[in-house]
Amino acid sequence: MEEDRVPLIPAQKETRKVLRHSVRGQILDALRAALVDGELVPGEIYSGPALGERFGVSATPVREAMQQLALEGAVECLPNRGFRVLSHTARELAELAEVRALLEVPVMLRLARRVPAETWEALRPAAAATAEAAAAGDVPAYAEADRAFHREVLALAGNDQLVQVAEELHRRAQWPLPGAARVRRAELVADAAEHSALLEALIAGDLAVVESLVREHFATAAP
Incomplete structure (x- = not known):
């Protein structure tokens, strides 16, 4: 399946788990940090379920956070595939x-x-x-x-x-x-x-x- 080839945040990085309250906001903060730190690589595609598993949450708050990142110009949404981190010059x-x-x-x-x-x-x-x-x-x-x-x-x-x-x-x-x-x-x-x-x-x-x-x-x- 396509999703099986979607990379996670590198395993050597310990991703902080999030509490159930304000999940979307915490996931958004964690994803922004991963982008700034280069853990989410420009050009790579990441799936909501895969990242959700990594953070210990469902795919829904991940998708919501990624949609906000798309508005900020950090990622683009790919229907049925996930989200590609955009490359900047x-x-x-x-x-x-x-x-x-x-x-x-x-x-x-x-x-x-x-x-x-x-x-x-x-x-x-x-x-x-x-x-x-x-x-x-x-x-x-x-x-x-x-x-x-x-x-x-x-x-x-x-x-x-x-x-x-x-x-x-x-x-x-x-x-x-x-x-x-x-x-x-x-x-x-x-x-x-x-x-x-x-x-x-x-x-x-x-x-x-x-x-x-x-x-x-x-x-x-x-x-």
Whole structure:
């Protein structure tokens, strides 16, 4: 049968089991983590029943989660076969980085001019979370912490639609390229350090440094 040849997440990776409550959301989070970490390989086809067995749940929440991932541009639905992980190109990721910069840089610079230091101080835990995930070399945890940091910064603008659109772009920018090597710990640590440096500049009210760091952060996000 076709399904017998559908690959699972690699056996050497221990997939976390999920509780019965909020099953769909937990499966969606687990699949997103597997995509970011390269466990779900671009171009490969995965079936709902096979992944459901792996996670210890029925195929239904897996299919529901995969349908959401299809809306996010991560997979495509193949009737009677399963879901193929979509391949992305370096150009696509570079374009996403450019769009993110056009959206976020002006907002961050505007916030830098009007948000008080004590408000920026409250973002220290978010920056620390990126550093902790980076130090551990945990790519999925870093991806989540990275989005959370940017989300908390942009939330200060008071525009929910901005936060939602920016997070969707950010998530799409985190899908790995086909055949790309796993992100190295040193790369994560360097990226996390940019968050900390930016936050210190914001607290100090050093607008010139803020602008330089913000623009550099998005420039290095492009492949």
